[in-house]
Amino acid sequence: MNPPVGQRKLRLATTSLAGCFGCHMSLLDIDERLFELLDRVDLDRSPLTDIKHCGPCDIGLIEGGICNAENIHVLREFRQQCKVLIAVGACAINGGLPAQRNHLDLGQCLQEVYLTAPGIVGGRIPDDPELPLPLNQVHPIHEIVRIDYFIPGCPPSGDAIWKFLTDLLDGRTPRLGHPLLHFD
């Protein structure tokens, strides 16, 4: 279906930073409403399109927090290109599960995982220059760039994402009431 005359289709981009892709799975969980969504938006950069860089977009959905230098790079690109940027899920909002390493020493974590954990023989801490540098701590994305909206949940349900997006697309202030507003 084409959008009404004079109304161009909106562009939507999504990405996963330090997250588990659970929020993207929830996006897929809107099921057959995906068709309705695709009637109303064109997808830009997203794991679903495999486009590598985000072009000018109306809406950006970001799953996951900031745990390495590349995450910051992608986040800044999204902020530059997206008119409305939305933090989706616990990791994007407060660091979530990855941030539970924040009270540990990063060097010790790497040593334990790659060198001293039981069963490791001849281990080596990966140091390929292509690998993004990890940060000492994992952080929510609003600490790096301005975020316009937040959809909490781990992950937010498909229904929560749908309610939020349709509110936004219809020009209403997006709102999640009971029982869609959840932190877990």
Next chain:
Amino acid sequence: MNTPTLLLDGLPVPFSVGQTIMEAATAAGIFIPHLCHHPDFKPQGSCKLCTVKANGRYVSACTMPAKDGMEVENNSPDLNDKRRTLLQMLFVEGNHFCPSCEKSGDCLLQALAYELEMLTAHFPQFYPDRPVDASHPEVLLDFNRCILCELCVRASREVDGKNVFALSGRGIGKHLIVNAESGRLADTGFSLADKAAHVCPVGVILAKRRGFLQPIGCRRYDRQPIGMQFASPPGSGGNGPEH
């Protein structure tokens, strides 16, 4: 003599002399958000979540005595904004990773955040380092979620007569301690039967080996938002201000 009455958001609320604004509201089935207040314990007015405007001044509803003719503002955008900010500060001060918390769905802090539609903690996260105490055979202490409401302190002192908990330090260094030379819960007389084992509004004091007993969707605040549970009469599923 007429019953003394205050006006709560324009609604007449009768009370008996000596009651606080919180007690008067509770008796009338009106919800005032609160964290450190519990009907079984002496109020201490530390969390300020219950801040209302009484005759134009900001006061804690849990400590302020009700007065005849007093005009109280409770459920207003201004007060709820301030309460949301307080919640956000509590969230960033500790490590509140709800998805991995056993108390999720039954947590007062979380339920209030839902009630006041807090979508993000807004402020930079502190990510404090607070090791857990798993020394006790029956109970786990996860200090990462302590909001310093002192309900456990009051319960242990006033009901159990054991004085197991206390707050130590000042300002941002303030934290919950266990009264034992070793600092470990195992070295106190604490038991799962204590009142203090069951008053924590968040996920600090947790009984071992029963985590995630209730499936997601069936937990207390999955069923109904806290504001509505409060208003429901006893026996209807909600159980008033208890947590």
